[in-house]
Amino acid sequence: MRILFLAHSFNSLTQRLWDELCARGHALSLELDIADSVAEEAVELFRPDAIVAPFLKRAIPQSVWSRLPCLVVHPGIPGDRGPSALDWAIQEGAAQWGQWGVTVLQAEAEMDAGPIWAHAEFPMRLARKSSLYRREVTEAACIAVLAALERLAGGARPPPPACRGRARPLMTQADRAVDWERDDSATILARIHAADGFPGLADTLFGVPCRLFDAWPEDRLRGAPGALLARRETALCRATRDGALWIGHVRRDGDAGSGIKLPATVAFAAEAAALPEAPLPGWWTADHATWQDIRYEEAAGVGILHFEFYNGAMGTDQCRRLEAAFRWTATRPTRVIVLAGGEEFWSNGIHLNLIEAASESDSPADESWANINAMNDLAEAILRCESHLTVAALAGNAGAGGCFLARCADRVWLRQGVMLNPHYKNMGNLYGSEFWTYLLPPRVGAEGARRLMRQRLPLSARDAVALGFYDTCLAADHAQFGEEVRRQAAALAAAPDLAAQLAAKAARRAADEAVKPLTQWRAEELAEMRRNFYGFDPSYHYARHQFVHKTPQAWTPRHLARHRGRFSP
Numbered sequence: 001m002r003i004l005f006l007a008h009s010f011n012s013l014t015q016r017l018w019d020e021l022c023a024r025g026h027a028l029s030l031e032l033d034i035a036d037s038v039a040e041e042a043v044e045l046f047r048p049d050a051i052v053a054p055f056l057k058r059a060i061p062q063s064v065w066s067r068l069p070c071l072v073v074h075p076g077i078p079g080d081r082g083p084s085a086l087d088w089a090i091q092e093g094a095a096q097w098g099q100w101g102v103t104v105l106q107a108e109a110e111m112d113a114g115p116i117w118a119h120a121e122f123p124m125r126l127a128r129k130s131s132l133y134r135r136e137v138t139e140a141a142c143i144a145v146l147a148a149l150e151r152l153a154g155g156a157r158p159p160p161p162a163c164r165g166r167a168r169p170l171m172t173q174a175d176r177a178v179d180w181e182r183d184d185s186a187t188i189l190a191r192i193h194a195a196d197g198f199p200g201l202a203d204t205l206f207g208v209p210c211r212l213f214d215a216w217p218e219d220r221l222r223g224a225p226g227a228l229l230a231r232r233e234t235a236l237c238r239a240t241r242d243g244a245l246w247i248g249h250v251r252r253d254g255d256a257g258s259g260i261k262l263p264a265t266v267a268f269a270a271e272a273a274a275l276p277e278a279p280l281p282g283w284w285t286a287d288h289a290t291w292q293d294i295r296y297e298e299a300a301g302v303g304i305l306h307f308e309f310y311n312g313a314m315g316t317d318q319c320r321r322l323e324a325a326f327r328w329t330a331t332r333p334t335r336v337i338v339l340a341g342g343e344e345f346w347s348n349g350i351h352l353n354l355i356e357a358a359s360e361s362d363s364p365a366d367e368s369w370a371n372i373n374a375m376n377d378l379a380e381a382i383l384r385c386e387s388h389l390t391v392a393a394l395a396g397n398a399g400a401g402g403c404f405l406a407r408c409a410d411r412v413w414l415r416q417g418v419m420l421n422p423h424y425k426n427m428g429n430l431y432g433s434e435f436w437t438y439l440l441p442p443r444v445g446a447e448g449a450r451r452l453m454r455q456r457l458p459l460s461a462r463d464a465v466a467l468g469f470y471d472t473c474l475a476a477d478h479a480q481f482g483e484e485v486r487r488q489a490a491a492l493a494a495a496p497d498l499a500a501q502l503a504a505k506a507a508r509r510a511a512d513e514a515v516k517p518l519t520q521w522r523a524e525e526l527a528e529m530r531r532n533f534y535g536f537d538p539s540y541h542y543a544r545h546q547f548v549h550k551t552p553q554a555w556t557p558r559h560l561a562r563h564r565g566r567f568s569p
């Protein structure tokens, strides 16, 4: 079929559906939902058989839905309607933790009220909205969209399913309100989870109005309900009626912090500095519920390093701490190191929000420079590790420098369903570093590397392995993936020829070093990056500003809007 995607942005769900439909041989093009006239023009140019709308914030115009079937993905069970579907499900779900789902409806005059072509359900989980969206909702949406398209092609709409859901209004901040003196930890946690990603939970910290994101339970620290108790790295701990919660990220209202979502101790730097520090004793996974962004566990000759950085963004300090943790991990009496990243993202490269925030006090160019150097130091530590075999295990998505940081490991294993964006150009023609010029061409060839960088398209886990960029695709289910990683890493650690494998790795590195030292690869990449950061062309700074401030796109990038020429669908 010829399918036009209409989407608010080319987000992870849209990318995943794009990949699934491409793999099935459909001819695809995409138009961002910029204006009714733009959507009408896209239909005129592309002449699709159907429209798929994975992620929209506005209604599809009648001029479009009256002409051709428009399948809208709604993150709710049949009968559920409204723009805050997941928010309500999470906020109210704690009481019933039943099933939730995704419905594919045909667009009509009334929002989310058209005929249902397919739906898929999943068990609800106590998690952030963005986590549910990237995992369960994405998997269910793939199942439902594929079923809907098959039915559409067959011309038979199924009988309407039983509707358990109902119409819900937009969730307001009044609906989300919390009272730290009266509410228990579970209630506040569910409410911050329901608001995560966007819009955040409106509250005040240190008397300053702000939005809260990224909450974690704490079961040891205690204090007067509502009091700020402690800080740890980038997070703040606040007491509730029956315990405490950690707040990882905050967006201050008004001008301070330029309205950017930032680590809590950065958004409130002076205030946080006055709080007592609550350090953990080391990198080992804490034996109780608390906030810990870098944690280590060990079994069967394998050390596993988890790094749960919000949104996969890795600032200068996070890179430095992760490098320290990695170097310590390499001193352990183990044989394999697994770099497990976070549950939602493995890494999305340098921290664009922290860099943008540097405009307030410092220079974003300097902070970009510091960040990429810290990232490269980490990458180099992994590349130069001779004591252990290293495995990057990607349970979550990765983008830009994060994709090449993973490739620094000896093996890269991914969860099936992971989406990658192994390119930099979308960020204002950024050249990129993390040793991509050293790591990529030997895997995919010089032309393959050029194509990946130029096309700027997402790459599925399956395709990354088929290309030879990464090594192995494991289970799609998160828990199963974790088990397979542990099992296969333990087998690697127990391999009788492990010493030979380590020797071969050291010999390869030495041979590569003799041809061209890592320092030279790094210097050449950084010379380009220096131009991006400090040169006359401000494209990177402009693109970063737009990305961080979520400025709506004014046009659809040509590599996606294939109906507008250059790329044929």
Ligand code: COA
Pocket (backbone or CB within 6 Å): 010, 011, 012, 013, 197, 198, 261, 311, 312, 313, 314, 348, 349, 350, 351, 352, 353, 354, 397, 398, 399, 400, 401, 402, 421, 424, 426, 427, 430, 547, 548
């Ligand atoms: N720095 C700071 N924040 C980042 C980030 C980064 N490098 N990468 C992603 N994020 C944030 C987004 O702003 C978004 O924030 P939100 O919680 O306020 O919505 C969140 O992570 C999720 O990103 P989103 O773009 O919605 O996720 P996606 O899965 O749809 O897309 C990417 C993933 C990687 C394609 C996209 O986030 C991206 O292009 N990131 C920038 C990568 C980059 O250029 N890094 C710098 C060069 S190394």
